[in-house]
Amino acid sequence: DVKVTQSSRYLVKRTGEKVFLECVQDMDHENMFWYRQDPGLGLRLIYFSYDVKMKEKGDIPEGYSVSREKKERFSLILESASTNQTSMYLCASSSPGQMNTGELFFGEGSRLTVL
Amino acid sequence: DQQVKQNSPSLSVQEGRISILNCDYTNSMFDYFLWYKKYPAEGPTFLISISSIKDKNEDGRFTVFLNKSAKHLSLHIVPSQPGDSAVYFCAASARSGTYKYIFGTGTRLKVLA
Numbered sequence: 001d002v003k004v005t006q007s008s009r010y011l012v013k014r015t016g017e018k019v020f021l022e023c024v025q026d027m028d029h030e031n032m033f034w035y036r037q038d039p040g041l042g043l044r045l046i047y048f049s050y051d052v053k054m055k056e057k058g059d060i061p062e063g064y065s066v067s068r069e070k071k072e073r074f075s076l077i078l079e080s081a082s083t084n085q086t087s088m089y090l091c092a093s094s095s096p097g098q099m100n101t102g103e104l105f106f107g108e109g110s111r112l113t114v115l
Numbered sequence: 116d117q118q119v120k121q122n123s124p125s126l127s128v129q130e131g132r133i134s135i136l137n138c139d140y141t142n143s144m145f146d147y148f149l150w151y152k153k154y155p156a157e158g159p160t161f162l163i164s165i166s167s168i169k170d171k172n173e174d175g176r177f178t179v180f181l182n183k184s185a186k187h188l189s190l191h192i193v194p195s196q197p198g199d200s201a202v203y204f205c206a207a208s209a210r211s212g213t214y215k216y217i218f219g220t221g222t223r224l225k226v227l228a
Contacts, residue, residue, distance in 0.1 A: 004158070035218075042119075042204060043159070058215070090158055097200035104216070106158030 004107035006091050011111045019078040021110050023091030028088070030095055032074035033104065034058075034066065037088040046089075049074055082113045088112075118142045121219035129227050134192040135220050137158040138205035141186065149216065150179060150190050153202045162203075163190070195226045216225050 005023035045058030131148035
């Protein structure tokens with residue numbers, strides 16, 4: 001059974017803190033993604049990676065960075081958390097062949113609250 | 116600028132009846148469309164897709180229709196079941212940048228028993 005695991009389901013952080021959101025997939029997928037979901041805005045792409053050590057900006061990369069040192073792991077980093085980064089963060093993965101069928105496999109999400 | 120729009124934030128349907136969820140897009144370069152379903156506290160799961168070379172795709176109770184001239188797609192669920200109650204997202208992509216799926220804002224479907 002395919003699985004995308006996000007390390008923390010719920011986090012509460014203070015403004016200015018550094019935040020790490022971890023994502024691990026066990027499907028040997030090349031592509032990994034970070035989205036955030038906000039009411040009325042749908043899912044918006046923050047960053048994605050199509051290979052180890054490769055990364056590309058999505059639609060809303062400001063205030064975020066990512067790290068992909070191993071194929072199975074994709075980390076989202078908030079260098080200095082701000083209240084407008086309070087959101088649900090969703091990690092996803094896919095293989096290049098699956099891009100044509102649209103199958104992104106999502107984790108369960110990490111709900112981050114920044115106070 | 117929202118390139119993919121789901122104008123109905125919520126929809127209630129009686130069990131056994133048809134649910135119709137709508138999605139409009141503005142970018143004529145989009146040529147691949149998808150629907151995802153999301154339950155609370157879970158990640159979205161892929162439901163069904165359609166390529167722009169087709170105008171209909173069926174998978175069991177789920178059918179997606181595409182009207183390219185109107186830049187409109189719809190998801191039909193027949194018959195609707197209480198377990199279908201979830202948030203549904205449509206998404207679109209252009210083949211040249213298949214990594215980039217633009218998602219709509221979602222429609223919350225409630226199927227009443």
